[in-house]
Amino acid sequence: MPVVTEIEDLHRIFRRRVPRMFYDYCESGSWTEQTFRENISDFDRIRLRQRVAVDMENRNLGTTIIGQDVSMPVALAPVGLTGMQNADGEIKAARAAHRFGVPFTLSTMSICSIEDVAAETGQPFWFQLYVMRDQDFLARLIERAKKANCSALVLTLDLQILGQRHRDLKNGLSAPPKLTWSAMMNLSTKWGWGLEMLRTRRRSFGNIVGHAKGVENPASLMSWIGEQFDPQLDWNKVHRIKEMWGGKLVLKGILDAEDARMAAEVGADAIVVSNHGGRQLDGALSSIRALPQIVREVGDRVEVHMDGGVRSGQDVLKALAMGAKGAWIGRAWVYGLGAMGERGVTTALEIIRKELDTTMALCGRKDVRTLDRNILLVPRDFEGDWA
Numbered sequence: 235m236p237v238v239t240e241i242e243d244l245h246r247i248f249r250r251r252v253p254r255m256f257y258d259y260c261e262s263g264s265w266t267e268q269t270f271r272e273n274i275s276d277f278d279r280i281r282l283r284q285r286v287a288v289d290m291e292n293r294n295l296g297t298t299i300i301g302q303d304v305s306m307p308v309a310l311a312p313v314g315l316t317g318m319q320n321a322d323g324e325i326k327a328a329r330a331a332h333r334f335g336v337p338f339t340l341s342t343m344s345i346c347s348i349e350d351v352a353a354e355t356g357q358p359f360w361f362q363l364y365v366m367r368d369q370d371f372l373a374r375l376i377e378r379a380k381k382a383n384c385s386a387l388v389l390t391l392d393l394q395i396l397g398q399r400h401r402d403l404k405n406g407l408s409a410p411p412k413l414t415w416s417a418m419m420n421l422s423t424k425w426g427w428g429l430e431m432l433r434t435r436r437r438s439f440g441n442i443v444g445h446a447k448g449v450e451n452p453a454s455l456m457s458w459i460g461e462q463f464d465p466q467l468d469w470n471k472v473h474r475i476k477e478m479w480g481g482k483l484v485l486k487g488i489l490d491a492e493d494a495r496m497a498a499e500v501g502a503d504a505i506v507v508s509n510h511g512g513r514q515l516d517g518a519l520s521s522i523r524a525l526p527q528i529v530r531e532v533g534d535r536v537e538v539h540m541d542g543g544v545r546s547g548q549d550v551l552k553a554l555a556m557g558a559k560g561a562w563i564g565r566a567w568v569y570g571l572g573a574m575g576e577r578g579v580t581t582a583l584e585i586i587r588k589e590l591d592t593t594m595a596l597c598g599r600k601d602v603r604t605l606d607r608n609i610l611l612v613p614r615d616f617e618g619d620w621a
């Protein structure tokens with residue numbers, strides 16, 4: 235096994251180990267992938283102020299996010315289909331996150347069900363909800379999350395319809411995979427992945443199959459999913475879901491200051507500045523660029539978090555210094571999972587913690603709770619002069 239010292243090492247192993255269809259699903263953005271790329275490259279435009287002769291002993295990365303103690307202000311973002319990147323992937327990731335002391339968010343589109351993750355980990359986790367047209371299914375999903383003791387509901391607002399992702403369309407992505415000739419050729423080279431998948435019974439969407447009316451097999455499942463994202467989702471529905479849930483609510487997928495204001499008015503506990511990892515509206519601003527204006531707009535009323543393009547502890551530090559209370563990682567943990575299962579997720583978190591800690595020290599700060607814009611050098615045109 236190669237020596238792993240950075241997230242990119244996990245990415246390389248992930249790429250070799252996982253079937254092409256699932257690698258592409260993770261690594262793609264929508265249309266031209268401009269926003270997907272800028273989520274990453276805009277972090278590189280921000281520089282750090284090197285400070286010296288500052289006492290750096292006894293540093294602290296621990297804090298609280300939405301009232302929960304965390305070992306560092308990082309959360310695992312919801313990612314669909316992770317049980318296809320590695321057998322029982324959501325259970326493994328939830329365990330790794332819990333041991334590390336950071337929140338894990340289970341996607342509606344997970345392979346392991348809410349009940350499976352709850353039973354196998356015995357720990358509270360966050361549940362991400364997509365609003366579906368089937369009201370009965372939606373209500374039961376919320377009830378299931380309550381019963382499983384989920385400690386926050388993460389309501390995703392930026393996927394009322396699916397952004398067009400060329401790679402998935404070309405690959406005919408499905409779970410379990412459709413066995414076309416080229417998919418079979420590719421699968422036949424992925425022995426490690428295949429053997430583990432054969433040992434688990436969890437190979438389709440665990441929150442949906444057996445729970446939604448008319449979904450009995452992969453074919454009916456794929457057409458159900460295609461029709462179910464609710465295009466009529468509006469702020470009234472968000473409010474209704476808040477009432478139905480009754481617990482901590484995080485609104486994910488906010489990229490505009492006006493929407494941030496609406497989210498604060500609805501009474502969310504936190505918002506996540508996000509463009510879904512560049513998978514929805516291509517051409518939208520990168521998350522790190524959109525963040526400062528949203529912090530200025532609502533930062534005193536609601537916790538503002540961000541995700542998109544975070545691949546290192548330095549990125550986490552920049553997001554926090556720009557005003558985020560937490561930085562969520564998506565692909566970074568999936569690379570770890572696909573590469574090495576639970577150990578890979580732990581490794582990804584360790585890498586990020588080490589980088590965050592070292593960078594913070596070299597910027598002359600000892601406590602993650604004190605990070606602010608003073609440690610950054612931000613180009614004057616960073617937020618853009620858009621009309």
Ligand SMILES: Cc1cc2nc3c(=O)[nH]c(=O)nc-3n(C[C@H](O)[C@H](O)[C@H](O)COP(=O)(O)O)c2cc1C
Nearest residue numbers: 260311312313314341390510511541542543564565
């Ligand atoms: C493969 C993949 C699947 C995703 N599935 C979901 C999902 O089911 N629900 C959701 O709210 N966000 C989903 N997202 C978006 C992530 O929660 C997060 O916003 C994004 O990955 C952050 O960008 P990053 O991957 O650059 O860290 C997905 C992202 C990826 C890469």
